[in-house]
Amino acid sequence: MSGDLRVWAPSASRVDLMLPASGTTEAMVADGGGWWRSPRPLLAGTDYAFSLDGGPPRPDPRSPWQPVGVHGPSRTFDVGAHTWADDGWAGRDARGAVTYELHVGTFTPEGTLDAAVGRLDHLADLGVEMIELMPVAAFGGHHGWGYDGVALWAVHEPYGGPAALQRFVDAAHARGLAVCLDVVDNHLGPSGNYLAEFGPYFTDEHQTPWGSAVNLDDDGSAEVRAFVVEKALRWFRDFHVDALRLDAVHALVDDSPRHVLADLSDAVAVLAREVGRPLSLVAESDANDPRTVTPTGSAFEGRPGYGMTAQWADDVHHALHTLLTGERQGYYADFGTPETLAKALTDVFVHDGGWSTFRGKNWGAPVPPDMDRRRFVVCSQDHDQVGNRALGDRPSRVLTPGALAVSAAVVLLGPFTPMLFMGEEWGATTPFQYFSDHEEPELGAAISRGRAAEFGGHGWAELYGADVVVPDPQALSTFEASRLDWDEASSDRGARMLGLYRGLVALRKGEPAIASGDRAGTSVRVVDGAVVLTRAAVEGGAGGGRVDVVLVLDEGHVSVVVERDGGAAEVALDSGVVLGGEAAVVESRDGAVAVTVRGPGVVVLR
DSSP: BOOOOEEEEESSEEHHHHETTTTTTEEEEEETTEEEEESSOOTOOEEEEEETTTTOBBTTTTTTTTTTTTOOOOEEOOOOOSSSOOTTTTOOOTOOOOEEEOOOOHHHHSSSSHHHHTTTTHHHHHTTTEEEEOOOSSEESSSHHHHHHOETSOOOGGGHHHHHHHHHHHHHHHTTTEEEEOOSSSSOOSSOHHHHHHHEEEEEEEEEETTTEESSSSSHHHHHHHHHHHHEEEEEEEEOOOOOEETTGGGOOOOOOOOOHHHHHHHHHHHHHHTTSSSEEEEEOOOOGGGSSSSSSSETTTTEOOOOOOOOOOHHHHHHHHHOOOSSGGGGTTTHHHHHHHHHHHSSOOOSSSSTTTEEEEEEOOOOOTTTTGGGEEEEEOHHHHSSSOOOOOOTTTTHHHHHHHHHHHHHSSSSSSEEEEEEEGOSSSSOOOOOOOOSSHHHHHHHHHHHHHHTTTTTHHHHHHTOOOOOTTTHHHHHHSSSSSGGGGGGHHHHHHHHHHHHHHHHOOOOHHOOOOGGGGGEEEETTEEEEEEOOOOTTSSOOEEEEEEEEETTEEEEEEEEEEEEEEEEEEEEEEEESSSSSEEEEEEEEEEEEESSEEEEEO
């Protein structure tokens, strides 16, 4: 049984339950507070829709399943039908976890969650600890990035629907992999968005880049806030996910006495105690504001914290990317020097209260020295930094394997929570372009025109040349070009790069000085054109030793020196190869990965 259906429609004078299979309609029963309930329970797998005051059938705002797309009827789903095998799963906090972002539709040729299960062993072997799925909420069309979802409680049917997500999470846990789900609460997509017909889900009191804001502080906002919080709890409870990545929380405009993020944080903390495992919330925020990760019971600069477990820190990416590529267009204007990278690695935010040229104003706030740096997620690639480029090209388009290794070392051996983007570990050359599949011709044409117009807005013409054609998001070829080519991973070049990534991940896990997020244990200096990142164990902390990450930028290679207070080092670097001695050096020069023990001998791993 699925149970009674309930729907919030406060302005409706009548709500009817429509059952397509039988062609019948039944009157919903007013349940108080603008809520309506079905006159009887529905069996799992039953298709249904709602009619408001005699209007056309609409899917359920809390639909668990949209089997024929976002415009069709909803379907009941029995969340208890899956027999979970993860009773022994203790969970994984997002802080410090080696995270791997992937897009279900392009991760495998099949583009499904079940097909992705077949690649989980690869991720486990790499040393990944948490998988971050780009949004899986149902959206219009077959393929897209997922950030235009409209059935926010459902799982996109081409990915396999809700049962496939349960199978994926269970399979990940069996391999020791946590799962983070990317969710979008700051706006809905343009196709299949029927929420406004049901109630005041949006408000004109605030505007966002996508139009009217989600109503978090206007009349009727209590139920909208509950919609956001209860949806999050559902992913944790019914699908056993370990973390949620919250898209663009700076666009969750909320002037109420208590921000919805604080409410969400507290509700998740209660559920975490109930289920007996850590549950994490990771915010994407453009604000560069430590308040985001300040606990709800504390304050940052007199403002109550939002209580997020961690947040993305794009300034680290910008500082690293500009230094290696020389790009300075658009929001990269204030980045590009070794000193800027040094500031990002120690202070997190480059814009921490000072002038931002791109924004034309002072921006951000400084991160307190005692704040755990593992609260900040950093990367050298992600879906935004690759996919929002005019051609969706990866750093491998212009960087040598040695320079790619520099990026890997900074991300994986720094004090932050590292995140990799699918295929990065073998130096993937396939692009990740912006693609969509809107069924409405006028909407599709508008998306294509808009994407082409963006070409001149971020300095891309200066980078690529004015005659470069921006891929059409609506073209099937744009989606197909963005699929990973797994054959690259087994090529000579790919295997060497993969060996480097495995070695760096193992080094991160094996050295307490690297695993720490303590600011006091991190220092950076710029010497003779090299950036030297030093990770040292803090007095009184677990373990000991010191790790110097020497980035020799002009020669395009990276050296990682492991020392423990001048004594012997013993580091497992690859497939059971254990090296001992006073120090070990991992080198990657143009993709050739070697390990040198100080003293005689070189061991080539790949």
